[in-house]
Structures are given as structure tokens and as C-alpha cells.
Amino acid sequence: MAVSMVGYEEGERFYRRYARLLEQVQRGYCQCKKVGLQLIQTILGLEPRQGYIDEEAVKRFLEIFKCLEQHKMEPSVSIHHFVHPAWFDAKGGWTKEANIQLFVNFAVEAFKRFGQHAKLWSSFNEPTALAVGGYIAGNFPPGKMFHFTMAGKVLLNLLKAHCLAYNAIKALPNSSGTKFGLTHAMWQFRTAGEGLLYLPAKWACGWATYCMGWDVVHDWMLTGRFEWRAPLRGVVHTWQYKGGKPPMDWWGIQYYSRPQVNWAMQPSCPKGEVMSLMPYASDPLGLYQCIQRSSAYGIPVYVTETGFPTFDHDHMQTVLDRYLKEILRAISDGLDCRGYYIWTLVDNFEWAEGYTKPFGMYAWRPDGSKDRELKEGAKILIRYNELLPDSYENVKAIARGAALKQKPTYADMLERAAETTGSGGHRDKAMA
Numbered sequence: 001m002a003v004s005m006v007g008y009e010e011g012e013r014f015y016r017r018y019a020r021l022l023e024q025v026q027r028g029y030c031q032c033k034k035v036g037l038q039l040i041q042t043i044l045g046l047e048p049r050q051g052y053i054d055e056e057a058v059k060r061f062l063e064i065f066k067c068l069e070q071h072k073m074e075p076s077v078s079i080h081h082f083v084h085p086a087w088f089d090a091k092g093g094w095t096k097e098a099n100i101q102l103f104v105n106f107a108v109e110a111f112k113r114f115g116q117h118a119k120l121w122s123s124f125n126e127p128t129a130l131a132v133g134g135y136i137a138g139n140f141p142p143g144k145m146f147h148f149t150m151a152g153k154v155l156l157n158l159l160k161a162h163c164l165a166y167n168a169i170k171a172l173p174n175s176s177g178t179k180f181g182l183t184h185a186m187w188q189f190r191t192a193g194e195g196l197l198y199l200p201a202k203w204a205c206g207w208a209t210y211c212m213g214w215d216v217v218h219d220w221m222l223t224g225r226f227e228w229r230a231p232l233r234g235v236v237h238t239w240q241y242k243g244g245k246p247p248m249d250w251w252g253i254q255y256y257s258r259p260q261v262n263w264a265m266q267p268s269c270p271k272g273e274v275m276s277l278m279p280y281a282s283d284p285l286g287l288y289q290c291i292q293r294s295s296a297y298g299i300p301v302y303v304t305e306t307g308f309p310t311f312d313h314d315h316m317q318t319v320l321d322r323y324l325k326e327i328l329r330a331i332s333d334g335l336d337c338r339g340y341y342i343w344t345l346v347d348n349f350e351w352a353e354g355y356t357k358p359f360g361m362y363a364w365r366p367d368g369s370k371d372r373e374l375k376e377g378a379k380i381l382i383r384y385n386e387l388l389p390d391s392y393e394n395v396k397a398i399a400r401g402a403a404l405k406q407k408p409t410y411a412d413m414l415e416r417a418a419e420t421t422g423s424g425g426h427r428d429k430a431m432a
Contacts, residue, residue: 128213152228183252252304316377332399
């Protein structure tokens with residue numbers, strides 16, 4: 001098992017300094033890196049004009065893949081991570097079903113160029129976040145608010161695009177060893193209390209959970225049927241994938257918390273947890289429940305994103321340790337969870353939040369006061385990476401042998417279990 005990081009900086013900076021950053025990662029604790037092809041597609045201009053492939057961008061990303069291989073890291077490729085070229089947006093982007101084939105064409109081209117360099121591919125990063133952020137919450141482009149019907153249409157087009165891209169890539173001659181999946185933001189919103197005073201907040205939390213696809217995407221994964229409702233309008237979109245359950249080789253869980261609000265719909269922190277800067281509280285049990293829920297799909301599960309933005313190193317260590325505890329508890333309980341990615345390698349430009357949310361394992365500040373300094377709170381992951389073996393069976397054995405306690409840290413319990421079961425030692429292989 002690899003305790004891994006999503007290493008996502010601003011595209012141009014990573015593009016220029018990737019060799020140094022990857023060397024830094026390997027020296028630390030990470031053997032698996034999530035590479036976003038969206039950096040080629042937009043910032044780096046793989047297809048800056050429709051039908052035109054920038055061969056210099058292709059060459060640079062082949063160099064990046066080669067560097068990953070030299071450092072014995074296993075890349076996981078996300079074809080679309082929220083962003084796309086301006087020419088695609090000018091055609092209506094994901095609001096137009098006719099544009100789906102443009103994405104499929106790009107996905108096939110990207111796979112032809114880079115397929116041999118990665119086994120784990122995903123079509124989209126958090127399709128519900130893209131739809132909700134752009135058309136309900138307004139914090140993603142195009143910044144629309146309360147366009148519930150359009151958000152459903154965008155989400156539907158994204159899921160249709162996944163199915164078509166999956167089938168197109170799987171039809172290619174060199175795709176036999178490729179695992180193709182999807183990553184999903186799993187959010188449940190809840191209130192801090194009950195009663196009449198909380199009724200408006202409960203209504204809002206219910207719709208927020210619904211729009212983020214808690215049941216919509218879950219039902220689609222189980223049956224292939226998509227159904228989208230809008231407030232006061234009822235069902236506005238339906239679709240049934242003809243093949244039954246949608247085509248999927250693995251499932252990516254993007255989990256951070258189960259946000260809680262008070263009666264005034266302001267963020268609140270449950271007793272015994274700590275508040276992040278997003279602001280939502282730590283909630284390790286919710287991660288276990290997401291793994292458990294996702295296991296119903298009958299395919300391997302990866303926790304493809306989780307993290308905790310804070311300047312408090314003790315909080316970072318405690319939360320990461322408790323989250324990893326729940327992942328290993330899920331594995332010991334027989335749930336097929338294959339890996340874990342931290343968001344993110346270096347403090348990054350966090351979309352609409354800018355540089356105000358320090359998710360990174362390495363500290364970096366735009367004023368130059370911090371330049372990729374490993375945080376004390378992140379060092380807990382070094383211990384996990386040293387303790388966890390390469391073999392999935394050995395991971396399960398260690399997880400079962402470790403007492404599921406929180407103090408001093410779960411890593412301490414894991415180390416004691418490894419002394420009796422034999423850790424096998426972490427080296428260079430990601431958990432397959």
C-alpha cells in the first residue's frame with residue numbers, strides 16, 4: 001500500500017520545476033503521484049485549438065512521466081480536473097450534449113500518447129463539484145447561482161461522457177492493462193441540532209447533500225439510472241445507461257468531512273473534533289462510512305483525495321493519523337480499499353479560496369516566507385509509508401494486528417503490529 005499525495009501546484013510552476021519536486025517527494029515519503037492531464041489540455045495547451053495537438057506540450061509531459069518512472073512513482077491520470085480549453089467553453093462546454101464527443105476524442109488522443117505510462121486512469125475529477133460549483137453555488141466558472149436544472153444537465157453530460165470515454169479507450173489495442181474509473185466528492189451536510197429552529201438549516205443541508213450527488217450518483221452506480229430533481233419542479237432529467245451499471249474499473253472517493261451547520265447555517269464543530277480553515281471539522285468516521293458505502297459497487301476503491309487545511313501542526317498530525325486509521329480499519333474489515341492520496345503536496349492555489357487554505361504537506365507562501373518546507377504535522381505520513389508493506393495481503397494482516405487506538409498515534413500501534421506480523425517494508429510498488 002502506498003500512502004500517497006496528490007501533488008498539484010499551479011500548472012506552469014510544476015511544468016517548469018517537476019524534476020526538483022518529484023525528487024523532493026521521493027526523499028520524503030511518497031511513491032505514487034496523481035498527475036492531472038488537465039494541465040496539458042489547458043494551461044500547457046495540448047489542444048489549444050480544436051483538432052490541433054501541441055507536440056511540445058506532449059514532449060514535456062512524456063519527460064514528466066519518464067521522471068516519475070525514474071523515481072519509481074506510479075502515476076494516476078485524471079483526464080479532466082475542472083478545467084477545459086476556452087474554445088470548448090465557447091461552444092457551450094458541458095451544457096451541450098453535442099460537445100461530449102469532443103471530450104471523448106481528447107481522451108482517446110491523450111491515452112494514445114500516454115497510456116503506456118500509467119495503469120490507473122479516471123475520466124473526471126468530482127463531476128458533481130463541477131456542476132454544483134458552476135451552476136448552483138457560483139464559486140466555479142461560469143459563476144451561476146441556483147440554476148438547479150442546468151446543474152443536473154451538466155452532471156448528466158459528464159456521466160455520459162465518462163461512459164463513452166471508457167468504452168472508446170477500452171476499445172484501443174494497448175488498453176488491456178488499464179483500469180479506468182471516476183472520482184467523486186462524497187459530501188453529507190448535517191445540522192448541529194434538531195427541532196423547529198433547525199428546520200430551514202435541515203432543508204438546506206438536505207438539498208446540498210442531494211445536489212452533491214450523495215444518492216444521485218450512488219443510485220447511478222448501482223443501476224445505471226440517472227435521475228435529477230430541482231426544487232419546486234420535481235424530476236427534470238432522467239437517463240438510463242443501456243449497459244445497466246455504468247462501466248467502471250475502480251472508484252475514487254474524495255472525502256474531507258461531513259460539514260455541520262448551526263440553526264443560522266453557519267459552520268459548527270462537533271464535540272471532540274477540530275475545525276479546519278475551509279471551514280469544516282475533522283470527521284474520520286465519515287471516511288470509513290464512505291468506503292463502506294462505495295464497496296457496494298463491487299470494484300476496488302481508492303481514497304483519491306483527503307486532507308486537512310490548517311496552520312496547526314498538531315491538528316494536522318492528529319487528523320491525518322485518525323483518517324488513515326479509518327482506512328486501515330476498513331481494509332481489516334474486508335473492504336477493498338487499495339490506496340490513499342493526500343491533497344496536496346505543496347500549499348497550493350485552492351481554486352476560489354486562493355492561497356488561504358494550506359492543504360500542503362510542504363509549506364509554501366506567495367510572499368516567499370515559506371519555500372517547500374516539510375510540515376511537522378505531515379511527518380506522520382513518513383512513518384506510515386515506512387511501515388506499510390507493498391503486498392495488499394500484508395497490509396490487511398498488519399491492519400488486523402494493530403490495536404485501533406488513537407493515542408499516542410495509530411502509527412505506533414501499526415509499528416508494534418508489524419513487529420509480530422512482518423511489515424515487508426515499503427519500497428517502490430504502489431498497492432495494485
